[in-house]
Amino acid sequence: MKKLGIFLITAGIAVMLFAAVNFIREKRIGSEEDVKQQNLPFPWFPSVGGVLIAMGIIAMVTTRKGTKV
Numbered sequence: 061m062k063k064l065g066i067f068l069i070t071a072g073i074a075v076m077l078f079a080a081v082n083f084i085r086e087k088r089i090g091s092e093e094d095v096k097q098q099n100l101p102f103p104w105f106p107s108v109g110g111v112l113i114a115m116g117i118i119a120m121v122t123t124r125k126g127t128k129v
Contacts, residue, residue, distance in 0.1 A: 065120030072112030079105035
């Protein structure tokens, strides 16, 4: 479980970094007036990254101490 938790946390951080890079890139391209007028969709990438990180933390915390993996 600990390896799974580490993998989920790493994947969540990678997804969050990808979302941050895309956000910064879009912010540089468009002006604030254009962004305010657009109907923005739900931010899926940051949400998925946060869920992956949370699941990884839960997987690492709930690891049984008596078992060998």
